[in-house]
Amino acid sequence: MPNQTDQLRETCKRLLESGEVKKVIGYREGRAPYHVSPHFAETPEECDALVLTPFCTQNLVRYLRGLKPEDGKVAVVVKGCDARAVNALIAEHQLTREQVYLIGVPCQGLVDVDKLAKRVNLAQVQEVRVEGAQVVVRTAEGEQPFPAQDLLEDCCLVCEYPNPLVHDQMLGFEVAPRNPEGVDAELERIEAMSPEERQEYFRRAFSRCIRCYACVRTCPLCYCTTCFAQQNKPQWLPRSVGTDENEMFQLGRAMHLAGRCVQCGGCDRVCPVNLPLRLLNAKMAREIREAFAHVSGLDAEKPPPLATFDSQDRDIAEGNNYDR
Amino acid sequence: MRTVLLTKPRLPAWLARIRQRSRLIAPVPDADGVLDWREVEDPAQVVLPPGAPELPLKKVFFPPSETMLRYAYRGDRAAVTDTPPALEPFVVFGVRPCDALAQRIADLVFLGDLPDPYYQARRQAATIISVNCTEALPECFCASLNNALTEAPGSDLLLTPLNGDYLVEALTAKGEALLAETADDPTAASEADLARKAEVAAQTAAQQTRQIDVEGLTELVRAAYHDEEFWKKQAEACVGCGVCTFLCPTCTCFDVRDDAVSGRGLRFRCWDTCQFADFSKEASGHDPRAQQWQRQRNRICHKFWYSVDRCGVISCVGCGRCLRGCAGHSDIAAAIENLRARAREEKPVTADE
Incomplete structure (x- = not known):
């Protein structure tokens, strides 16, 4: 059976050769296995660089920004969270389903490079595989298994939707969600704090x-x-960098993303000063889920609750009036 | 200049003596474990990670945001209060040689014909103690660019770990004075110790897998300037954030703005970057670098061409922070290899190999 990467390259070559898509957005490896970059292939030859590894962190849907109908169809590799981002963008009229060919990849979780660096010498790492409950790290000295709990990204450990909900083609078989019940211990820890501590x-x-x-x-x-x-x-906000201004910026962003964030962990991962952005957005997502029974990216027909007005909203229907 | 040995267990006591004498700044974690250049209360707090710490040394001299002056209007006249930084001497410990060199390069911008008083005051007040690297990160490539690992330019004192000791070299009069005032009966170093230091530097350099070949580099960058397709390909994965430039120890761009209400306010400056969409936008609405690929081209051209023309140096020290921090893992060393490949009239390579 061909492996996932071979299958991916074949698929992308076929899509480009047949003219079905103009471009493929996937991943390629840099000099180290954990330096994976977005890869933009416009010819079948360029598809040979495509890879699928647990370091394919970027949410490639981000690169669809500014895609115009006349640009033609673009194929994108999507994990569970990325596919939700496609749905969310369609729901917000930023994209149409016809503009993209979605190559779905069931995702067992991404490996957190910082967590990996605490356990092995990164320079020695040759390959990393996620195999269910364990992550296998191969170095020149051989293979070493670690509990997935210790090495996966936080957003992946709490992921409820690892399988792309929308796709044109799926590579490989669906995987079991790591967190079907939506338990988030880190979030519980934050919620358990007093408002002052928080x-x-x-x-x-x-x-x-x-x-x-x-x-x-x-x-x-x-x-x-x-x-x-x-x-x-x-x-709206001074450019000066200080706790107050930064707080306004980050809370403003969290409000803008409430009910829209798909929990891909991109912001959290890229932050150079380790702001707990995943937690902030997870908290907003939970609030929206509890108040509006809405989870972003599950349905391309459903706009985010804070961007809609509905006279049948529970608050209005039940006569709640916050001015009272 | 003095060169002495300090046994490793005596380092905390030495730092404590320095701290008694002046403020001491070093990489210190906060309650969440995130390192930054912070004031040291207790030498045990200091953490020296392999390679350069995430945030560059420039933050000490050129903070992300600082108030330059305050003003208050009375009628049509404004009373202005300048707010130059405090001038008490301070010591920065735990600087990596690449960062110390980068500060020298930043000096060329801030301390040129028209010295920047805010920056200058901090630079003059500071004594820099560098600690040499014994472990290179996979992103490091200083050895191919400069003599930071061996000569540590920009450092007042250089510590090199040698098994159980630190070799302490005074490189400037400032460093010499600090050593004389604070060292507690150090042992003089021998020729053999210096030879061991050279070995340590060579070993660290040998660990570095990335290189930038500087031969004819400026001409290479200049020759590629108009190759739009090349730069577009290079910048494809760029999301247009400020990580590469904010974390770069030699990037010195800032914005100056006012924050005022009812005739009273302050003027501040804050970090700015050629990667932001409004950086080069003109009042007319025209933007000479309207596309992200043009902004990435500017970054590469600045490091390897404009800096060389204006200041006589390449303004990349090989710390690798831009690669470590980049959302798309854009590799500046790979970009240079791609430039060379282009010059050989080969197809620009897209993979890093």
Whole structure:
């Protein structure tokens, strides 16, 4: 049986050769196995560089920004979270289903390079595979298994939707979700804090923010041409870097993403100062789920609750009035 | 200049003596374990990770945001209060040689014909103690670019770990003075110790798998300037954030803005980057670098061409932070290899190999 990577390359070559798509967006390996970059193939030959590894972290749906109908169809490799981002963008009229050919990859989880570096010498790592409950790391000295719990990214450990919900073709077989019940111990820890403790925790984090906007620019759902935090006229937020301004920026972003974030972990992963952005967005997602029974990216027909008005909303229907 | 040996167990006591004398700044984790250049309360807090710490040394001298002056209007006249930084001497410990060299390069921008008083005050007040690397990260490539590992330019003192000791070299008068005032009966170093230091530097250099070949590099970059397709390919994965430049120890761009209400306010500057969409946008609305590929081209051209023309140096020190921090893992060393491949009239390679 051909492996997933071979299958992927064959699929992409066929799509380009037949003219069905103009471009393929996938992943390629850099000099080290854990340096995986987005790869943009426009010829069948360029498909030979495509890879699928547990380091294929980027949410490639982000690179569909600005795609115009006349650009033709683009094939994109999507994991569970990435496919949800496609649905979310379609629901928000940023994309149509016809513009993309989705190559679905059931995802066993991504390996967190920082966690890996604490356990093995990164320079020695030749290959890493996720095999159910364990992650196998191969170095020159042989293979060593680790519990998946110790090496996977936090967002993957709590993932409820590892299989792409929308796709044109699926590579490999569906995998069992690691967290079908939606348990999030880290989130419980934050929720269990007193409001003062929680504020201290997040403000300490926000004090570290250097306002590089990597979180914004990596996010598939942050598609504003100019982020409110970077806008000049009017200027909503000073450009100065300080805990208060950073807090306004990060909380503003969290509000904008409430009910829209697909929990791909992109912002959290790319933050150079380790802001707990996954937790912040997971908290907002939970609030929206509880208040509106909405989970972002499950349904391309369903716009995010905070972007809609419905007179049958539970709050309105039940006569709740917050001014009272 | 003095060169002495300090046994490793005596380092905390030495740092404690330095701290008694002045402020001491070093990589210190916060309660979440995130390292930054922070004031040291207790030498045990200091953490020296392999390679350069995530945040560059420039943050100490050129903070992400700083108030330059305050003003208040009374009628049509403004009373202005300058806010130059405090001038008490301080010591920075745990600097990696690449960062110390990078600060020298930043000096060329800030301390040229018109010295920047805010930056200058901090630079003059600081004594830099570098600690040599014994372990290279896979992203490091300083050895191919400069003499940081062997000469540590920009450092006042250089510590090189040699088994149970640190070889301590005073490289400037400032370093010499600090050593004389704070070292507690150190042992003089021998020729053999210096030879061991050279071995350590060579071993660290040998661990580095990335290289930048600097031969004719500026001309190579200049020749590729108009090759739009090449730069577009290079920048394909760029998301347009500020990580590569904010983490770069030699990037020095800033924005100056006012924050004012009812005639009272302050003027501050904050880090800015050629990667941001509004960086080169003009008042007319025209943007000479309207596309992200043009911004990435600017970054590469600045490091290997404009800096060489203006300041006589390549403004990349090989710390590898831009690659470590990049969302798309864009590799500056690979970009240079691609430039060479292009010059050989080969098809630009897309993979890093």
